[in-house]
Every structure is written in C-alpha cells, then in structure tokens.
C-alpha cells in the first residue's frame with residue numbers, strides 16, 4: 014500500500030497547518046523562563062470564570078453524549094443577538110464552520126474569493142474541495158477594496174469571505190462598503206463575514222451586525238468563543254444567517270460536533286459580563302500602549318482587534334530575536350514579510366514586548 018499514490022492529489026498539495034512551536038520544543042528552548050505568548054490572539058486574562066464553574070459542574074456527565082442539536086447553546090446565542098434559534102449554527106470552533114461551509118458549497122473547479130492578506134482557513138477549506146481561490150488584495154493601507162473584491166468574482170464563485178476586523182491586519186470593513194458590495198454582487202455568491210474580533214472594535218463606521226444585513230439570504234456572520242470569552246481551547250464558534258442554508262450544513266456536520274463541556278461553557282460565558290468588560294478594557298488599553306512603537310518610528314497598522322501588525326524590517330529575524338527572549342509573536346504571513354503580528358497581553362507582557370522590540374528593530 015502506497016499512500017503517496019492513493020491519497021487525493023490535491024490533499025498532497027495542501028500545506029500542513031503549522032500551529033507554531035510544540036510545547037515540548039518550547040520547554041526545551043525556554044527551560045523555566047516564563048513565556049510571553051503573544052502569537053495566537055488569545056485572551057491573556059484566561060477563560061471566563063463563570064464558564065469554568067459551569068464546566069466543572071458538567072464533568073460527571075461526560076459518559077453521556079452531548080445534545081447533537083446544541084439546542085440550549087443555540088437558544089442562548091439567539092437571545093444574545095436577538096435572532097431566532099434556527100438562524101444560528103454552532104460548530105467546533107469557527108474553523109469547523111469554515112470547513113463545513115466549504116464542504117456544503119464547493120465542488121472541484123468552483124471558486125471562492127478572499128481578501129489578501131487574511132485568515133488562512135478560508136483558502137484551506139477551498140483547497141480540500143479542489144476549489145480555486147481568487148485573492149482580492151486589500152489597499153496599501155490594508156483597508157478593503159470593494160472594486161478588487163468584485164473584480165475577483167466570476168460565474169463560478171460560490172463563496173466570498175470578508176473578515177472584519179481582518180486577521181492579521183486589524184483593519185475593518187465599513188458599513189457603506191458592505192452595503193455597496195452587497196448591492197453590486199451577483200446573487201449567486203454566498204458571503205461569509207467573519208467577525209471573530211468584532212467585539213474588540215469601536216470604529217462607529219465599521220460594518221456591524223444588524224437585522225437589515227441578516228435579511229439578505231446570501232450572507233452569514235461568523236463569531237467565536239475563542240477570543241473575547243477566552244475559550245480558544247474549548248472550540249466553540251457559531252454562524253448567524255439563513256436557516257435554509259444551515260439546514261444543508263447540518264447534513265454535512267458530525268452528529269456531535271460541539272462537545273458537552275463546550276456547550277455549557279459557551280452558555281455561561283455569554284452572561285459573564287464582568288469578564289467581557291475586563292477583556293475589552295484590556296484590549297483598548299493595549300492598543301494605546303502599542304502607540305509607543307509609533308513614537309519610536311515604526312509603522313503600526315491601526316487595529317480594531319486584540320492584536321497589532323507592526324512593520325519591523327525582516328519579520329522572521331525579529332520573530333527569532335524575540336523568541337530567544339521567550340516572547341512569541343507571529344511572522345511569516347504571505348505578502349507581509351516585513352511585519353510581525355503581536356497579540357495583546359497584560360500590561361506588563363506588552364511592556365516586555367515593546368522593550369524587546371525597541372532593542373531588536
């Protein structure tokens with residue numbers, strides 16, 4: 014048996030996802046030094062304490078399968094966003110939903126449109142299905158270019174992704190840009206608006222989730238519990254959109270795609286207002302803190318998210334120099350070779366990172 018012959022050729026072409034350094038590698042490199050982990054846009058304040066308590070309570074029930082319909086989670090999310098439960102689809106992280114939407118919509122030869130640069134999972138979902146990816150570059154200042162998005166659309170375009178605030182640039186799509194795009198976009202295109210970082214955003218001109226947008230049959234909005242709620246390890250994300258579309262996505266998903274602990278954790282996190290407020294406040298304070306880099310002459314892309322993209326010369330060199338000091342950031346994004354992306358930490362973690370950058374850039 015030769016897997017190199019039997020595996021689908023396009024699967025062989027997919028770049029394996031590199032989640033960064035393994036825990037073992039890190040331990041070897043760092044020994045006992047504490048790690049300043051600013052590479053995955055996680056919530057440095059930790060999980061929602063209310064979610065932790067609820068999850069502990071649920072542990073003795075782990076011999077039972079979870080609710081395959083995630084009904085209570087759907088109801089809680091529906092109430093949170095003032096929509097109907099059948100307008101909500103819950104997944105094992107929003108990564109799961111991106112892959113499921115790809116499987117639901119894409120045949121070999123179909124096309125998707127994504128901004129560039131943006132979150133890598135949209136392209137991954139298309140590659141698995143042998144679909145083609147058309148990139149629509151952002152402008153030089155990383156704001157959205159509606160003309161570029163529309164120009165990338167063809168008759169074979171099934172999905173168009175928007176990410177706002179965009180990972181890894183932190184820039185947002187404006188409400189007027191969304192409205193214009195939807196007006197001019199051919200109606201056969203299904204639009205996925207990934208709002209993973211929206212609850213850190215404050216720009217009043219940005220696109221915000223609203224009942225009007227939800228009326229369109231060809232749009233859905235992605236959210237996650239991985240960022241603001243501090244539950245990245247739990248794996249819960251959700252989409253809000255057209256129930257008719259979700260009815261098909263349900264056919265493709267695993268029967269128990271959201272585990273028992275995740276379901277109760279997510280519900281509790283939604284009402285942990287204290288944790289939400291602290292997390293949002295820390296992100297705003299961090300944004301101000303990183304202004305220091307601007308004063309040092311570096312280009313810091315204005316961010317509406319819980320991270321900043323900073324121009325540093327050779328991104329990989331700076332990444333390595335910081336890593337030697339036990340500070341982990343991200344570099345090596347396609348098209349962004351001169352940048353590093355730094356997730357917000359606590360005030361002191363940010364300070365350590367800024368001081369280190371001062372020396373190495």
Ligand code: PMP
Nearest residue numbers: 106107108132180209237239250
């Ligand atoms: N969308 C964007 C824009 C992201 O940055 C991330 C996390 N890196 C995700 C989705 C995935 O989130 P989840 O943990 O819910 O799979």
